[in-house]
Amino acid sequence: MAENGVAAGADAATLEPRQLVSDLRPFAQAHTGRSIWELAITLGPLFGIVLVMLLAVKSGHYLAFALAPLAGALLLRTFIIQHDCGHGGFLPKRTGNDWTGRALGVLTFTPYDCWKRSHALHHANTGNLDARGFGDVDTLTVREFYSRSRVQRVLYRIYRNPIVLFGVGPAYLFLLRHRLPIGLMKEGPRYWVSAIATNLATAAILGSLMFYFGVGTTALVVLPILLIAASTGVWLFYIQHQFEQAHWDRGPDWSFHDAALKGSSHLDLPQPLRWFTANIGVHHVHHLASRIPFYRLPDVLTAYPELRRLNRFTAFQTLYPLALSLWDENLRRLVSFREAASGAARSKARQA
Numbered sequence: 233m234a235e236n237g238v239a240a241g242a243d244a245a246t247l248e249p250r251q252l253v254s255d256l257r258p259f260a261q262a263h264t265g266r267s268i269w270e271l272a273i274t275l276g277p278l279f280g281i282v283l284v285m286l287l288a289v290k291s292g293h294y295l296a297f298a299l300a301p302l303a304g305a306l307l308l309r310t311f312i313i314q315h316d317c318g319h320g321g322f323l324p325k326r327t328g329n330d331w332t333g334r335a336l337g338v339l340t341f342t343p344y345d346c347w348k349r350s351h352a353l354h355h356a357n358t359g360n361l362d363a364r365g366f367g368d369v370d371t372l373t374v375r376e377f378y379s380r381s382r383v384q385r386v387l388y389r390i391y392r393n394p395i396v397l398f399g400v401g402p403a404y405l406f407l408l409r410h411r412l413p414i415g416l417m418k419e420g421p422r423y424w425v426s427a428i429a430t431n432l433a434t435a436a437i438l439g440s441l442m443f444y445f446g447v448g449t450t451a452l453v454v455l456p457i458l459l460i461a462a463s464t465g466v467w468l469f470y471i472q473h474q475f476e477q478a479h480w481d482r483g484p485d486w487s488f489h490d491a492a493l494k495g496s497s498h499l500d501l502p503q504p505l506r507w508f509t510a511n512i513g514v515h516h517v518h519h520l521a522s523r524i525p526f527y528r529l530p531d532v533l534t535a536y537p538e539l540r541r542l543n544r545f546t547a548f549q550t551l552y553p554l555a556l557s558l559w560d561e562n563l564r565r566l567v568s569f570r571e572a573a574s575g576a577a578r579s580k581a582r583q584a
Contacts, residue, residue, distance in 0.1 A: 246538060247493065247538065247539075247542070249487075249489035249490055249492065249493040249494075249520060250489050252489075252493070252520055252521075252536075253489065253520060253521060255536075256517070256520070256521040256524065256532060257521070259521070259524045259528045259531060259532055259535075260321065260521060260523040260524045260525075260528075261525075261528075262321055262322060262323055262324050262525045263525075264323060264324060266525075266527060267322050267323055267525065267527075270313065270510075270526075270527060271313060271332075274306055274309045274310055274313060275310065277306055278303060278306040278307060278310060281299050281302060281303045281306065282303055282453065282454075282457070284296065284299065285297070285299050285300070285303065285453045286441065286445045286449060286450070286453050287445075289445075289449050289452055289453055290445050290446065290449045297452075297456065300453075300456040300457050300460060301460055303457045303460075304456070304457045304458075304459075304460025304461040304464065305460075305461070305464070305508040306508070307339070307340065307457055307458065307460075307461035308460075308461040308464050308465050308508065308509065309507075309508050309509070309510050310336055310339055310340055311336070311340045311342065311461065311465060312509065312510040312512050312526060313332075313336060313510065313526070314332075314333045314336040314337060314340060314342065314344065314347075315351070315512070316329075316510075316525060316526050317329040317330065317332050317333030317336070317344075318333055318344070318347065318348040318351055318352075319522040319523055320523055321522065321523040321524060321525050321526075322525060330344070330345075333348065334426075334429075334430075337426075337430050338430055338433040338434050338437065339434075339437075340406075340461075341406045341407070341410055341430075341434060341458060342406065342410050342430070343410060343413065343423070343426040343427040343429075343430040343431075344426060344430070345422060345423060345425075345426035346410070346413045346416055346423045346426050346427055347410075349416060349419075349423065350366055350367040350415060350416070351367050353366040353367055354366055354367030354368050355492075355519060355522060356488070358473065358488075358491050358492060358495055358496070358519060359473075359478070359479050359480050359481060359486065359490075359491030359492075359494075359495035360480075360481065360482075360483060360486045360491065361373065361480050361481060361482050361483075361486075361559070361561075362482055362483040362486070363483070366415065368473065369397070369469070369470055369473070369474055370388075370391065371474070371557075371558070371559055371566075372388060372558055372559070373558060373559045373560070373561055374558045374559070374560045374561070374567065374572045374575065375561065377558050377572065378572075388557075389557075389569065392557040394554050397466065397470065398463045398466055398467050398470075399463060401466060402459065402462035402463045402465070402466045403459055403462065405462065405466070406458060406459075406462045407458075410427070410430075411427065411431055412427055413426065413427045438450060438454065441454070467550075468499070468509060468512060468513070470553075470554075471497055471499055471545065471550045471553060472496055472497050472499070472512075472513075472515040473495060473496060473497070473515075474553055474556060474566065475497050475543065475545065475553045475556070475566065476552075476553065476556060476565050476566050477543065477565060478494075478495050478497075478559075478565070478566055479491050479494035479495035480495065480559050480564075489520065492516070492519035492520045493516050493519070493520050493542070494516075494542075494543070495519075496515040496516040496518070496519040496520075496543065497513075497515055497516065497543040497544075497545055498513060498514055498515065498516050498517075498539070498540065498541075498542060498543050498544045498545065499512075499513030499515065499545050499546075499547070499550065500513060500540070500544050500545065500546055501513050501546075501547055502547075505547070510526040510527075511526045511527070511529040511530060512526065514529040514530070514532070514533060516539065516542055516543055517529055517532050517533070517539060553566070555568045556568055557569055557572075558572045560572065560575065563575075
């Protein structure tokens with residue numbers, strides 16, 4: 233992973249994030265025809281596969297479960313299109329983006345207006361140690377971790393365990409937490425309407441499927457697809473900001489542009505994974521210029537090849553960051569619990 237850190241530092245020194253924002257504006261042009269086509273080639277296969285699975289499982293052909301990962305990948309792509317709508321980048325007009333996003337939110341079990349608000353806060357405060365807690369993976373500094381009680385430290389360790397982060401967490405998030413406007417309950421009725429309306433529309437679709445195919449068949453088909461999409465999506469979100477050479481600062485030293493570009497990764501996936509994840513791996517560019525439609529992000533890498541190497545990871549290289557859990561403000565990098573414990577022991581020895 234050191235190679236990634238060196239490359240990131242070398243490239244970052246030659247890039248001016250503020251100037252890039254201006255340079256990238258021509259790419260932030262959504263093309264209605266292309267967007268509708270991308271939506272069609274995502275939803276068409278998704279609906280077709282789900283229907284085949286429902287019919288097959290109802291008839292006792294359980295080999296149809298082998299299609300669940302493919303359907304889950306398509307549902308993930310649906311969520312990323314909804315994500316582009318939230319940034320106003322999928323269609324030219326705000327109204328089109330918002331209503332498309334709301335409709336897709338019914339399929340992804342995600343109240344669009346609630347998610348849009350929390351995600352906007354995530355973008356506005358990425359890498360700011362003084363503004364954590366909205367739309368991101370909870371991350372403590374080493375100092376904060378050791379100032380907590382023993383019980384709190386144990387709970388944080390459990391939370392950061394990959395089984396919880398990518399298994400229990402996504403299930404809780406998409407099945408339970410999204411049912412209410414958690415964190416936004418006092419910000420007006422809009423978010424309650426978003427959550428309740430999404431719940432009712434999703435329930436209507438599920439109720440119709442249960443009426444025609446049965447409760448058991450519907451659950452056996454829908455739940456695996458949703459959980460595959462949710463877990464994969466959370467893994468993507470994790471590696472986008474949780475890597476050794478990430479960029480975090482306290483409020484006075486924090487810069488939106490530096491944090492956006494240097495604190496977000498470039499997950500360089502092979503095809504067809506890049507297609508299924510709608511280029512969301514080009515996350516450093518996305519955070520710097522979030523209105524660029526996902527299908528134009530590869531054009532940015534072609535025009536600015538130095539961005540290809542900045543914070544670049546392959547799928548295999550994402551394994552190491554899973555062990556990183558705490559931000560060390562002295563070393564200015566994410567460290568594992570073992571590294572943090574070793575550092576804390578050395579600090580105590582020096583104080584003694």
